[in-house]
Amino acid sequence: MKTIKILGTGCAKCKTTEQFVKEIIAKHNIDATVEKVEDIQQIMEYNILSTPAVVVDEIVKIKGKVPSEAEILEALS
Amino acid sequence: MFDWLQSFSDWLIYSVFTISKGSKLGDALNFFVYDTIKILILLFLITMIMGIVNSYFPVEKIRNYLSRNKLFGLEYLFASTFGAITPFCSCSSVPLFIGFVKGGIPLGVTFSFLITSPLVNEVAIALFIGMFGLKATLIYVLSGVLLGTIGGFVLGKLKLEKYLSPWVQGVLVKAEKEGNFEEEMRIFSQRLPSIFNEAITIIKGVFWYIIIGIGIGAMMHGFIPTGFFEQYISKNNPFAVPIAVIIGVPMYSNAAGVLPIIQVFVQKGIPIGTAIAFMMAVVGLSIPEATMLKKVMTWKLVAIFFSVITFFIIISGYLFNLIL
Numbered sequence: 068m069k070t071i072k073i074l075g076t077g078c079a080k081c082k083t084t085e086q087f088v089k090e091i092i093a094k095h096n097i098d099a100t101v102e103k104v105e106d107i108q109q110i111m112e113y114n115i116l117s118t119p120a121v122v123v124d125e126i127v128k129i130k131g132k133v134p135s136e137a138e139i140l141e142a143l144s
Numbered sequence: 145m146f147d148w149l150q151s152f153s154d155w156l157i158y159s160v161f162t163i164s165k166g167s168k169l170g171d172a173l174n175f176f177v178y179d180t181i182k183i184l185i186l187l188f189l190i191t192m193i194m195g196i197v198n199s200y201f202p203v204e205k206i207r208n209y210l211s212r213n214k215l216f217g218l219e220y221l222f223a224s225t226f227g228a229i230t231p232f233c234s235c236s237s238v239p240l241f242i243g244f245v246k247g248g249i250p251l252g253v254t255f256s257f258l259i260t261s262p263l264v265n266e267v268a269i270a271l272f273i274g275m276f277g278l279k280a281t282l283i284y285v286l287s288g289v290l291l292g293t294i295g296g297f298v299l300g301k302l303k304l305e306k307y308l309s310p311w312v313q314g315v316l317v318k319a320e321k322e323g324n325f326e327e328e329m330r331i332f333s334q335r336l337p338s339i340f341n342e343a344i345t346i347i348k349g350v351f352w353y354i355i356i357g358i359g360i361g362a363m364m365h366g367f368i369p370t371g372f373f374e375q376y377i378s379k380n381n382p383f384a385v386p387i388a389v390i391i392g393v394p395m396y397s398n399a400a401g402v403l404p405i406i407q408v409f410v411q412k413g414i415p416i417g418t419a420i421a422f423m424m425a426v427v428g429l430s431i432p433e434a435t436m437l438k439k440v441m442t443w444k445l446v447a448i449f450f451s452v453i454t455f456f457i458i459i460s461g462y463l464f465n466l467i468l
Binding site for chain 2: 108110111114115116
């Protein structure tokens with residue numbers, strides 16, 4: 068079971084990313100929880116410069132863009 | 145470069161839809177078709193070019209470069225230039241700000257980046273070329289970069305660290321020079337697909353703003369008589385620039401939404417400098433931006449930041465009116 072965190076201060080791109088990640092784990096039956104992190108102090112602990120970012124099991128996998136399906140699957144593999 | 149497109153728009157509106165040439169509706173529709181296609185082509189070209197540059201100079205690399213190197217005053221210009229080539233997303237401005245501060249980059253240099261980023265970006269450049277030509281675009285880009293450089297320098301000299309939010313001051317104390325960043329080793333042809341995808345995402349993101357902006361612009365183009373605005377904002381009115389800027393500051397729109405309307409303002413008699421200063425105020429500063437910055441700054445610092453930038457935008461407005 069994987070823990071996915073979506074880091075973002077609440078902008079449109081971040082919401083799209085969250086939605087998209089949820090759709091993809093449902094579609095591929097991936098065992099994972101999705102959590103949205105909006106608090107800026109928590110976000111900055113991951114040392115990123117641009118949002119949205121996708122964190123899988125505490126490792127930043129994608130940052131600064133709305134990922135494609137392939138990128139999400141790669142991050143989760 | 146776009147003669148063929150004008151012929152196409154003429155043919156489409158006047159021959160295919162048989163709307164008579166010279167009628168208000170015909171003029172408006174012709175303008176809409178021509179402008180929309182031209183802007184979309186330019187937008188695609190510019191986002192691709194900027195995407196390529198950005199792929200080789202990602203923001204993490206820029207941060208580490210600025211953090212490690214002493215540039216003897218040139219760091220403001222560098223930061224401002226980097227702000228111009230980095231695609232702007234308002235939601236990234238806070239993480240960027242903290243990330244820079246965390247990397248030990250001086251506050252003034254960070255401000256330089258932050259000022260230029262929304263002012264000069266791929267969307268603004270593409271629309272500017274399409275609407276005002278290359279010369280005006282060049283002047284706009286240079287003055288945007290200069291504004292960031294000078295603005296950041298002045299803000300840096302004011303020693304504003306004590307007005308950051310307490311938790312950010314904590315970050316400041318623990319600032320470290322080393323940032324972890326893995327250099328991408330992919331060759332150009334491997335980078336291209338993701339650059340292309342990114343360009344498409346950017347265009348999708350601003351598509352409706354552009355359509356609506358050009359739509360409103362086209363209506364104004366067709367239906368508002370030339371010289372209409374001159375009655376209200378004449379070139380001789382010395383207060384026109386500050387008034388336009390102060391109206392623009394609280395408003396928020398990205399370049400895509402506001403530029404098509406600015407273009408019509410200019411065609412109908414508003415001096416281009418005044419119009420550009422207004423645009424800079426709209427895209428560079430806004431109430432949403434202020435609330436975002438409030439997360440890392442005290443209200444006092446937000447106010448100082450806004451005042452300094454507003455001042456410099458007003459100055460640039462006067463300069464544009466002199467030069468253009």
